[in-house]
Amino acid sequence: xxxxxxxxxxxxxxxxxxxxxxxxxxxxxxxxxxxxxxxxxxxxxxxxxxxxxxxxxxxxxxxxxxxxxxxxxxxxxxxxxxxxxxxxxxxxxxxxxxxxxxxxxxxxxxxxxxxxxxxx
Amino acid sequence: xxxxxxxxxxxxxxxxxxxxxxxxxxxxxxxxxxxxxxxxxxxxxxxxxxxxxxxxxxxxxxxxxxxxxxxxxxxxxxxxxxxxxxxxxxxxxxxxxxxxxxxxxxxxxxxxxxxxxxxxxxxxxxxxxxxxxxxxxxxxxxxxxxxxxxxxxxxxxxxxxxxxxxxxxxxxxxxxxxxxxxxxxxxxxxxxxxxxxxxxxxxxxxxxxxxxxxxxxxxxxxxxxxxxxxxxxxxxxxxxxxxxxxxxxxxxxxxxxxxxxxxxxxxxxxxxxxxxxxxxxxxxxxxxxxxxxxxxxxxxxxxxxxxxxxxxxxxxxxxxxxxxxxxxxxxxxxxxxxxxxxxxxxxxxxxxxxxxxxxxxxxxxxxxxxxxxxxxxxxxxxxxxxxxxxxxxxxxxxxxxxxxxxxxxxxxxxxxxxxxxxxxxxxxxxxxxxxxxxxxxxxxxxxxxxxxxxxxxxxx
Numbered sequence: 001x002x003x004x005x006x007x008x009x010x011x012x013x014x015x016x017x018x019x020x021x022x023x024x025x026x027x028x029x030x031x032x033x034x035x036x037x038x039x040x041x042x043x044x045x046x047x048x049x050x051x052x053x054x055x056x057x058x059x060x061x062x063x064x065x066x067x068x069x070x071x072x073x074x075x076x077x078x079x080x081x082x083x084x085x086x087x088x089x090x091x092x093x094x095x096x097x098x099x100x101x102x103x104x105x106x107x108x109x110x111x112x113x114x115x116x117x118x119x120x
Numbered sequence: 121x122x123x124x125x126x127x128x129x130x131x132x133x134x135x136x137x138x139x140x141x142x143x144x145x146x147x148x149x150x151x152x153x154x155x156x157x158x159x160x161x162x163x164x165x166x167x168x169x170x171x172x173x174x175x176x177x178x179x180x181x182x183x184x185x186x187x188x189x190x191x192x193x194x195x196x197x198x199x200x201x202x203x204x205x206x207x208x209x210x211x212x213x214x215x216x217x218x219x220x221x222x223x224x225x226x227x228x229x230x231x232x233x234x235x236x237x238x239x240x241x242x243x244x245x246x247x248x249x250x251x252x253x254x255x256x257x258x259x260x261x262x263x264x265x266x267x268x269x270x271x272x273x274x275x276x277x278x279x280x281x282x283x284x285x286x287x288x289x290x291x292x293x294x295x296x297x298x299x300x301x302x303x304x305x306x307x308x309x310x311x312x313x314x315x316x317x318x319x320x321x322x323x324x325x326x327x328x329x330x331x332x333x334x335x336x337x338x339x340x341x342x343x344x345x346x347x348x349x350x351x352x353x354x355x356x357x358x359x360x361x362x363x364x365x366x367x368x369x370x371x372x373x374x375x376x377x378x379x380x381x382x383x384x385x386x387x388x389x390x391x392x393x394x395x396x397x398x399x400x401x402x403x404x405x406x407x408x409x410x411x412x413x414x415x416x417x418x419x420x421x422x423x424x425x426x427x428x429x430x431x432x433x434x435x436x437x438x439x440x441x442x443x444x445x446x447x448x449x450x451x452x453x454x455x456x457x458x459x460x461x462x463x464x465x466x467x468x469x470x471x472x473x474x475x476x477x478x479x480x481x482x483x484x485x486x487x488x489x490x491x492x493x494x495x496x497x498x499x500x501x502x503x504x505x506x507x508x509x510x511x512x513x514x515x516x517x518x519x520x521x522x523x524x525x526x527x528x529x530x531x532x533x534x535x536x537x538x539x540x541x542x543x544x545x546x547x548x549x550x551x552x553x554x555x556x557x558x559x560x561x562x563x564x565x566x567x568x569x570x571x572x573x574x575x576x577x578x579x580x
Contacts, residue, residue, distance in 0.1 A: 060391055
């Protein structure tokens with residue numbers, strides 16, 4: 001991320017309406033949304049093509065979890081915030097160290113969590 | 121011996137002996153009676169009186185068949201005929217009637233009564249009341265049958281753990297046959313790391329207590345571990361000493377699996393309900409963007425559309441939604457009168473829950489738009505909904521005709537974003553929305569595997 005440039009965020013969310021809503025909300029809050037990925041494959045593909053500064057990961061993607069994306073983000077040193085409908089103890093260990101927001105949540109809380117990840 | 125005193129020639133020296141023998145018979149614990157060859161009773165000892173109620177005075181001179189139940193008289197006659205020809209019949213089990221009219225179970229030994237000249241002059245019968253032992257035998261047989269047919273494994277063992285019985289359900293649960301397990305140690309079915317359990321169980325039983333519904337793990341013959349619930353009770357001898365243990369084993373593998381499935385299901389319900397709340401939140405937020413007032417009617421219609429999807433999902437065990445059902449369900453809200461104006465055509469495709477939500481919401485928004493401004497807003501308009509797949513790509517279209525003349529909308533609201541942007545990103549596809557004057561045309565193309573896990577019935 002360069003000074004003066006927008007912070008690039010990847011959104012991983014399998015529900016199209018929730019994903020769309022998150023993208024609109026985050027853009028409104030001043031972020032640049034790299035894309036909304038509903039699957040692990042799509043997310044990894046987006047990550048490869050568009051460098052990003054932050055990510056929001058929905059833990060459960062219907063047929064899979066976003067654990068592989070979490071591993072890729074850790075490897076690439078990209079901080080992320082996890083969002084989930086599961087309780088904390090039901091999340092894969094890849095999310096143990098990431099801030100976890102329980103659905104549903106207000107955008108302001110997500111934005112605050114994302115900013116804390118950038119400036120701990 | 122038996123029979124009417126003086127019925128045979130007597131000598132003086134024999135009189136004492138006869139009286140002596142008669143006294144033995146009379147004081148015998150077994151009922152002893154004598155008859156002539158025609159069944160007329162000649163002697164009837166005190167045990168007969170105790171057992172059957174009639175006194176000797178009442179019975180002597182009467183027919184022995186009076187104490188035989190009518191339906192057994194033929195049988196009694198046949199037996200007596202054989203005995204009067206010289207045969208002895210031992211422990212014949214039958215019924216006799218008491219003075220009070222009650223049948224009792226008896227075992228009778230019949231012998232011919234012979235004179236010194238070997239002439240048969242009558243029949244003696246020693247009658248034993250076996251109703252108590254018969255009753256005990258029956259209840260033992262019943263208990264054995266209950267144990268044998270019990271769906272629980274029933275096993276008995278000595279105090280050092282040697283197996284002494286092993287029923288059919290134990291065979292089924294553990295895979296070891298009865299012959300394989302009798303005289304073997306119960307420790308055969310206990311995993312090595314749980315051997316100490318058996319020490320505790322035996323100590324508990326020896327102390328006279330019961331081990332009740334103890335849930336643990338045991339090993340089958342094939343080496344598989346199974347979840348069982350065990351109840352172990354002491355077995356005592358008649359003096360009350362604990363001499364062994366009986367063990368009832370229930371296979372609770374299913375129960376444990378059910379419990380685990382339930383836990384998984386509850387976690388899933390938790391996740392899904394929170395996701396639904398997020399979805400409701402997202403819809404409300406998108407509908408009120410830029411300070412717009414929430415159109416409550418439209419909001420509730422959209423919630424109903426989501427609820428409709430949920431019903432279809434439940435009908436299919438939360439695994440998939442058939443596309444045809446989804447389309448019909450979403451259009452159902454617009455009433456029967458329009459159904460003959462809507463043509464639906466496409467192969468059966470099982471949509472994932474996520475894809476069903478994208479397509480279901482899109483159909484809902486398209487139908488709402490058609491009812492307000494398009495082909496369903498007048499009496500003549502028609503809609504053709506068609507989908508197909510080549511096994512790789514999925515192709516679906518919504519084409520309106522015959523409605524009021526169409527022009528592109530002035531601004532894009534939540535509904536138009538649902539049918540385009542959301543479907544596009546949700547299904548990794550391309551969406552085309554055209555507004556020719558004849559009617560709206562919506563066209564979706566996406567990879568089939570984005571919306572269905574199964575490839576069956578992809579072609580028609």
